[in-house]
Amino acid sequence: MEPRPPAEERILRAALRRFAVDGLAAPLRAVAQDAGVSAGLIIHHYGSRDQLLASCDRRALEVTREQKLEVMAGGSGVMLAQMAEAERYAPIVGYVLRRLQAGGPLAHQLVGRFVADAQEYIEQGVRAGLITPSRDPAARARVLIEMTLGALLLQLPAQREHLDLEELPAWLRAYSEALLPPVLELYTEPLLADSSMLDAYLATDQGSTAAPPTTDGRMP
Structure with a gap:
């Protein structure tokens, strides 16, 4: 039997669940009771x-970073295994949805930290040969995070006054099954048939300073 976590850890886990279920204004006494x-x-x-x-x-940042680093190290098998463990991530996903829903400076700070972490684990993917290098790794990381979080925020679960964490894993699976095929296709088989639009942009004043990436993903 797994030993009972210390009080500090129990409080943190309870807070993630309670804030996910009832929003960030949930009473602390409810967290304490949980x-x-x-x-x-x-x-x-x-x-x-x-x-x-x-x-x-x-x-939330630690779990997300750990999850993504595992995928970069283990590839598609780890990604599929994580999808099968949706229950494990439900409180984290629910909490992040609530944080984004609340908006304000703290939400912006959290997004910024997600972007910084994403740049790190994407770079690991570049070194592992799973991801192509970028002309601007920081900008690419920001776009990917904003697209991902924005897509989550548009969905219905976080718009409810009460979020059912028992239902959230099934929703996460359905969401992933609907989203992953077109996203993976978009990343694997580029939307644009050639680079003419990018080449035209890079030839302008706005794009002239964007140097091509080196083989290790670093700017020359």
Whole structure:
């Protein structure tokens, strides 16, 4: 039997679930009840709601980064295995949806941190030969993250007042099954038949400073 996590970890897990289910304004007493602790213990470990939310942000980033690095190291088999474990990621996905739904500076900061992490694990994919180099790795990472998070945010689950985490894994699977084929096709078999549009842009003043990527994905 797995040992019971310490109170601090139980609070963090409970907070991710409760904020995902009821939104970021969910009462801390509900988090405490879910974690089996007193509300005072949340303040003892985390100091305030904002600090608890910051810890939730860090956990969401850690799990996402770990997940993506595993895919870069293990390829398609790991990606499919992660899809089969949708229950494991439901609280994280639900929390991120709520954070984006709330908007504001903290949401923008979280997106920025997702972008920074994405640049790192995409670079690992470049080194592993899974991803082609980019003229502008930072810009590519930002576009990919904004496309991914924007697509999630457009979906219905996070727009509800109450999000059912028991239903979320099934929704994640259906969402992935609908989205992955066209996305993988788009990334593997480019939408544009040739590079004429890119070449024309790069020939303008706006694109003249964008140097082609080297074989290791770094700017010359």
